[in-house]
Amino acid sequence: MKRFWLGVLAIIIVCGAGFFAYAWKPAIDPVEPPQRSSFDPALIEKGAVLASVGNCTSCHTRPGEKSYAGGLAVPTPFGTIYSTNITPDPQTGIGRWSQAAFDRAMREGVDREGRHLYPAFPFDHFTRVSDEDNRALYAYLMTRQPVNNPPPPNELPFPLDMRLVLAGWKLLFFDRGAYQNDASQSTQWNRGAYLVDGLGHCGACHTPRNRFGAEEKGSHMAGGEAEGWTAFALEGTSPAPIPWTHDSLFAYLRQGWHADHGVANGPMGEVTGNLGRLPDADIDAMATYVMSLMGEPSAERTAAARAIRGRAPAAPDPASTAGVAPTSADTPAARGAVIYQAACATCHDGSRPPPFGGINFHLSSAVNAPDPQNVINTVLFGLPAASGRPSAIMPGFAATLKDDQVNDLLAYLRDAFAGKPAWQDAAARIADTRSGKYQVSVRPSDGIERGPDNVGAKDR
Incomplete structure (x- = not known):
């Protein structure tokens, strides 16, 4: 028995030593912060575009603070992580x-440092990002304004x-390696896959995660969560x-909205705002790749969409819509119908199309x-206004509607426009939100965060 336990101990020691050898990474010697003149201006500009694709500023900038200086609290199911300073400051950044x-x-x-x-x-x-694109990103970040700002x-x-x-x-979960083209697909498809699955990291939000915080294998783009928002599925189960x-x-x-799908909100507003720097060819490639994941809609879904188009131009009459009780009835949907008529119908009645008018809720994902x-x-x-240019805008009703009124409104929207029963967990979610x-990020399409607790924060 003693030999058995000694053997077990030896195995544990060997495995532990092997894991430590695998896990340990040496530090890389520091360098003097490079001068801007050492980088080709064209490379810096390319890096600026790539940093927008990567949405780097959204995590590495606190609202109202210097760009890329870090310190933004990133809530996770395991605790709070604070983003790092990626300015070229030699003490607290990556200089x-x-x-x-x-x-x-x-x-x-x-x-x-090997951490x-x-x-x-x-x-x-x-x-998955190529060596060439990494060089451009490095050139861009190392030519930003240095900011001395140690993250918490x-x-x-x-x-x-x-x-x-x-x-x-x-x-367990990390597959290392640069993107490799799929020879069975077109050049356009491969470019889209490289941008979407690589630097764009769309799956980080749009793919569900397991209990360890890793993306679920086999559920690529099946829908996930991001910053207090649901990131809808980008494959066949899209709602x-x-x-x-x-x-x-x-x-x-390209523009942050579409008449059939409404205006980008939450983190997606920042994504579409940043994609504005990409050329049309790259946006086209991204659309090509994502559409290959969605596939062709079924005949049943196509027929349902055709029926929706037939009734979408005008909002339903809350007093007569099929499935909704008369407004005199004391039901959540009936009470919600009154709230809709008073607070929502003016913008969402279909007479003024997106982006400056509200989407008709028949079309709402x-x-x-x-x-x-x-x-x-x-x-x-709501949806805050963008800074310095015309944009979609919607007021928030947190100060004017109580939780039970929001719940009634949701019951009406769900029944009248989707023909589905009310969400069972709506009341609890409203209170928690x-x-x-739920630490909800609220951004306009220009990407400047104005969360519920920091409305009016300065531009980055």
């Missing part, structure tokens, strides 16, 4: 990072506060009443979705 150190962070999720990075930084997508320490429980644990996460087409998706990504979170967010917090349990 002493070489190109090799930057490449390792993107490819392997390991910083210059494993938390996957809140989506290195599982960034690993992460707020994670033991043992998740030990970065060595992340090596185990990578061993869009009117199926997406290549042209509608291209227009939505949010109203047809399996959960009510996006409708709740929009009703409570208002309380701040």
